[in-house]
Amino acid sequence: MSDNTFTLAELMIVAAAEAWRDDGELLASGLGIIPRLGASLAKLSHNPDLLMTDSEAYLVEEPVPVGPRGDYQPKYAGYMPFERIFECVWHGRRHAMIGPTQVDRWAQTNLSVVGDYARPKVAMLGVRGLPGNSINHKNSFFVPNHSTRAFVAGEVDMVSGVGFKEERWAPGMRRELMSIGRVITDLCVMDFNGPEHACQVLSLHPGVDFDTVQARTGFPLRKAEGMGETPHPTAGQLAIIRRLDPHDLRSKQLKGNPRGIRSAEEIAG
């Protein structure tokens, strides 16, 4: 059953959940509210084998709702402090969804600086764990503002996470441990599984056309075979999302909390 009274954030949570569908038993790390709700939804629906943490230091078999917990008491199943996170990352059995500032046509990501490295226009967080995550395990990206500023025309300003750019790899470096999952944006869902890892659109959000996505992307996109509309959340999925996000933090993640089905004007912003 499709419920047409859903928000764009809810559509994106459901799309994010798909990223972990075929992962089997590994640590799902959704960084930020929408990715975290996506991972939680995946665990509570199509992939119960996923491992998750309370986003601090403990493993939980029941995803912890986001925001203030009230009477809710997390039920711990194990321990996962930062030190063990690194062990898990380097071992490879993890799939993270991160929010990079820039992504390029090679799936390289940037979370460090925009502009010149020595004297950046904007200094962000630093590379954080992107170099190690990206070369050791699967990563998906969450980009809430699909634009040519996020999906840049050339190479990202500071390559923080590895990608498929040939010149970046020297002989002898192991490249096969990396993989890219899905890219969830406010316009569409993409991956890098086109010919020679080209970026391709898997599905368009309701009301969005391919040309709009292309115009807001700094590099050429392909249409994946069978490209259609991003699936709408079902009533069952929405019920799970409401339970996981009792304070409706998802409504504050996207500017203006757009409806899931938007008019052309709304998409044009």
Next chain:
Amino acid sequence: MNKLMTLGDVVGQLRDGMTVGFGGWGPRRKPMAIVREILRSEVKDLTVVAYGGPEVGMLLAAGKVKKLVFGFATLDAIPLEPYFRKAREAGFVDVMELDEGLFQWGLRAAGMRVPFLPARAGLATDVLTHNPALRTVTSPYDDGEVLLAMPALELDVAFLHVNRADRLGNTLVTGTDAYFDHLFARAAKQCFVSAEQVEERLSLDAETARFNTFERSLVTGVVEAPQGAHPTSCSPDYGWDMQHLKDYVASAGEENGWQRYLDSYVTCDEAAYRERNGGTARLASLPLPIF
């Protein structure tokens, strides 16, 4: 044996140009009482090695830092560290920007007294481009894999903040996550620990003793610093102080804001510091953050 010292004694050990590590993680369990004492001192040209939180911003704002070795600088709930951002954008600090995992690998190498440890993190990224000192190494075995040789991050001094300690240098980190303090302690020539509470001699049951994450032979000195991680969190004792951190962030946007921050909070002793932040009872009741 008595390793008890004052904040002044500890910071008095610093010399210009030293490489100094700070334990904790972002805005969590940072040795802030020691940081404030450094801000009050004349020491300068430090190489600061940290999973950066407000200590990085404050030391940069005070002009104490020549070089920063880091994987990130953040206040978590407030993602961008304001003075770190200012310093980076002005281009006046040398940086060695590392992957978070690579960073602990460097501390581990120093602690094990080996020149480097191999890793994949950093390969095929600009971490290599912007750190020309980093080199790769080829596996001597049949696989011949090319890896990044993460050099030992040797520290002159490490500063840590823990929940409990004794005069001998035994320490307990009772919070949710011990982070990498044990690696900082082992990577440093001298390690000074501030503690919420310093006892004559810890006398624990076996379960509590497991909160000890590094041995006292690594500890040079111990300082009693109640609420000494403020405004960062010190799980399970107290959470971070959002009101204080917001005021700190606001100061970065004001003319002479850093001087205003110093005058408001730093140019006094720690007892007065606690009073200026609403007193001991308020600080002890700051709620732990929910993630």
